[in-house]
Structure formats: C-alpha cells, structure tokens
Amino acid sequence: xxxxxxxxxxxxxxxxxxxxxxxxxxxxxxxxxxxxxxxxxxxxxxxxxxxxxxxxxxxxxxxxxxxxxxxxxxxxxxxxxxxxxxxxxxxxxxxxxxxxxxxxxxxxxxxxxxxxxxxxxxxxxxxxxxxxxxxxxxxxxxxxxxxxxxxxxxxxxxxxxxxxxxxxxxxxxxxxxxxxxxxxxxxxxxxxxxxxxxxxxxxxxxxxxxxxxxxxxxxxxxxxxxxxxxxxxxxxxxxxxxxxxxxxxxxxxxxxxxxxxxxxxxxxxxxxxxxxxxxxxxxxxxxxxxxxxxxxxxxxxxxxxxxxxxxxxxxxxxxxxxxxxxxxxxxxxxxxxxxxxx
Numbered sequence: 478x479x480x481x482x483x484x485x486x487x488x489x490x491x492x493x494x495x496x497x498x499x500x501x502x503x504x505x506x507x508x509x510x511x512x513x514x515x516x517x518x519x520x521x522x523x524x525x526x527x528x529x530x531x532x533x534x535x536x537x538x539x540x541x542x543x544x545x546x547x548x549x550x551x552x553x554x555x556x557x558x559x560x561x562x563x564x565x566x567x568x569x570x571x572x573x574x575x576x577x578x579x580x581x582x583x584x585x586x587x588x589x590x591x592x593x594x595x596x597x598x599x600x601x602x603x604x605x606x607x608x609x610x611x612x613x614x615x616x617x618x619x620x621x622x623x624x625x626x627x628x629x630x631x632x633x634x635x636x637x638x639x640x641x642x643x644x645x646x647x648x649x650x651x652x653x654x655x656x657x658x659x660x661x662x663x664x665x666x667x668x669x670x671x672x673x674x675x676x677x678x679x680x681x682x683x684x685x686x687x688x689x690x691x692x693x694x695x696x697x698x699x700x701x702x703x704x705x706x707x708x709x710x711x712x713x714x715x716x717x718x719x720x721x722x723x724x725x726x727x728x729x730x731x732x733x734x735x736x737x738x739x740x741x742x743x744x745x746x747x748x749x750x751x752x753x754x755x756x757x758x759x760x761x762x763x764x765x766x767x768x769x770x771x772x773x774x775x776x777x778x779x780x781x782x783x784x785x786x787x788x789x790x791x792x793x794x795x796x797x798x799x800x801x802x803x804x805x806x807x808x809x810x811x812x813x814x815x816x817x818x819x
Contacts, residue, residue: 570761573652577660580624580646586668587644593673593692593749594620596661598654602679603631609679610639616685620644620671623679624660627651655770659760666755674755678746687787691749694783703750703775703782707742710786717789732769738776741784744768754780 595613599606606623613621621643625632627650636645646660658676665674673695677683683706691704708717717725725744732743745768750758758774775782 572650573656573659576648576650576652577656577663580648580660581664581667584646584664585644589620589622589644589665589669589671591620591671593618593675594622594665594669594671595675595677596658596665597621597623597677597679598626598657598661598746599623599628599632599636599679600626600651600654600657601628601630601632603628603635605681606632606679607635607638609677609681610636610643613677613685614639614642620669622646622661622664624648624657626654626657655760662755662758662760665752669752671752673749674752675749676746682789683747684788684790687747687785688749691785694785695749695751698783700781701783702754702780703748705740705742705782705784706745706747706787707740707784708745708787708789709741710784732772736769736773736776738772740772743772747787 595618597606597610602609610621610623619642623636623643623645625636625645625647627648633647636643644664646664648656648660661676662674665671673692675688675691687706691706695701695704725742728743729740733739748771757778758771760770774780
C-alpha cells in the first residue's frame with residue numbers, strides 16, 4: 478500500500494465519521510448524510526480496488542480511470558464549499574440577531590401611535606442626517622425611528638441633538654442596511670400602533686412632497702398593502718446619469734426574471750406599507766439585497782402593491798453613496814444564493 482492509498486483510506490474514514498456526526502445531529506439532513514456517505518464509500522472502493530476506476534472509465538469515456546476520481550473530488554469540494562458558505566451565512570445572521578436585540582433592549586422602548594412612523598437608516602451620514610430628520614420634524618411628523626448602524630463618524634453626536642424628539646436605535650457593530658431595516662421593523666412590531674410604515678433614506682434624496690400621494694393612494698384603496706416609489710413614471714428625475722439608469726433597468730429585468738413581478742423601478746428605499754404587513758415580512762439578506770427580497774416577498778405572497786411616481790434629488794453627496802457596478806453584481810449573486818440555496 479502506497480502513501481496515496483493510505484491518504485485515501487484515512488480521508489474515507491474521516492468522511493464516514495462526518496456522515497455519522499451529521500446523522501446524530503438534532504436537525505438531521507438526509508441529503509448531506511447521503512453525500513458524505515457516498516463519497517467516503519467510493520474513496521475506500523477506489524483505494525482497495527483500483528480496477529474499479531477502469532470500469533468507471535469505460536462507462537463515462539474518460540482518458541484515464543483516475544480522472545473519474547479527480548472530477549468526483551472537485552464536485553464534492555464544491556458541495557462542501559457551499560455547505561461552509563451556508564454555515565458562515567447562518568453565523569452572520571446569529572450575530573445580527575444579537576446586535577439587534579442589544580439595540581432594542583437599550584432603546585427607549587417608547588410606544589409610538591398615530592398615522593405613520595418614519596424609519597431611517599444611517600451609517601456614517603453625519604453630514605446630512607440632522608438636516609434630513611429636521612426636515613421631517615418641520616413638516617409636523619412626530620414618529621421617527623433612526624437606526625445608527627455602527628457609524629464611526631459623528632452621526633451619533635448629530636442624532637443626540639434630536640434625542641428628545643425621535644427614537645434612536647444603535648447597532649454597536651455595522652450589520653448593513655438590511656439589518657437596520659429589520660431592527661426598525663421589530664421595534665414597530667413591538668412598540669408601535671400606526672397605520673403606515675414609511676422607509677426613508679438619510680441622504681436627502683427623497684422628497685416629503687411625494688408622501689402625501691403615497692398616503693392618499695393607500696387611504697383610498699384598503700386592498701393595497703405596499704406602495705413602491707418609481708423615478709421612471711414621470712420626468713421629474715430625468716437628471717439621473719445614463720450609466721446609473723442602465724444599471725437600474727437591468728435590475729428591473731433581473732427582478733422580473735427571478736421574482737416574476739413587473740415594476741418600473743426596483744432598488745428603492747422610499748416605500749410605504751401597512752403595519753400589519755410586518756407580521757408576515759422578515760428581512761434576512763444583508764447589504765442592499767433587501768430591496769429584491771421585499772419584492773420577492775410581495776410576489777410570493779401575492780401582496781397587493783402599487784407604484785407611485787416620485788422625484789429624486791441627485792446631489793453630489795448622494796451620488797457619492799451610490800453602489801458600484803461590481804456591488805450590483807454582488808447583490809444579484811447574493812439574491813440568487815438566498816433564493817435557491819439557503
């Protein structure tokens with residue numbers, strides 16, 4: 478017996494042990510168990526009976542019987558890598574849940590009632606966050622929840638000036654906009670009694686003038702549960718750069734292909750939904766992928782929706798915050814992973 482055969486025997490035994498460990502877990506996964514068992518079995522067979530490789534070679538037409546073992550190992554490694562990636566994602570979600578609970582427990586837990594509640598994400602937005610929140614307060618709105626998602630600039634200091642007028646939640650560690658959104662939702666579920674939940678970006682892009690149209694539309698039709706904004710339903714946002722417009726249109730096609738829902742604008746942060754919808758909606762994707770996840774939720778659950786034309790203010794500051802083309806690709810890949818492999 479040579480060293481390579483000894484290596485295969487040891488590897489096969491280890492894989493058998495892993496298969497048995499999977500079988501003993503509380504949440505038994507038959508597929509994982511069978512895959513590990515199958516790989517361990519064939520490793521031992523190939524090692525003890527090398528002639529089997531020739532049989533495999535004759536069946537699949539490979540140049541060498543050993544190639545069957547190589548290709549099989551590659552497939553198994555890919556499968557194992559996907560398992561590890563899934564484990565990493567679950568660990569990240571556990572950390573986020575811990576960060577969220579700490580933020581909720583350290584908050585004022587002040588009950589909010591009324592027509593609507595604003596939820597605003599904030600990560601390193603010290604340059605604009607005070608002005609954005611103040612503009613909402615000046616219009617007479619009182620229910621405002623801001624999640625400081627572990628900012629490392631002066632965001633916390635800026636928000637402290639408004640602490641007696643708004644509800645502030647703070648993540649001690651940055652977890653991404655999706656985590657902030659779910660933290661707001663959980664606060665609303667536990668402590669709020671309102672008709673509408675308004676998600677509003679901190680960068681000053683959104684106009685409060687459009688909110689009245691949102692509310693009037695939802696008031697007029699009780700069957701509509703969520704209203705999305707769209708910058709493409711009128712010409713007020715024609716100043717959008719050409720490359721940005723192309724990326725957004727590609728997202729429309731991507732969303733239609735995967736979620737089977739037709740929208741004119743998909744990656745948006747300005748939306749209004751009825752509070753009772755939150756009892757069914759839970760955001761799990763990180764980064765900016767939550768926009769696609771919400772749309773997918775609307776499609777799967779046949780939630781009645783409408784698109785409302787809005788004006789987007791493209792300032793130098795807001796354009797600096799835009800996601801790069803690579804970030805858009807990364808979001809798409811994460812959405813595909815979340816939809817088909819979780």
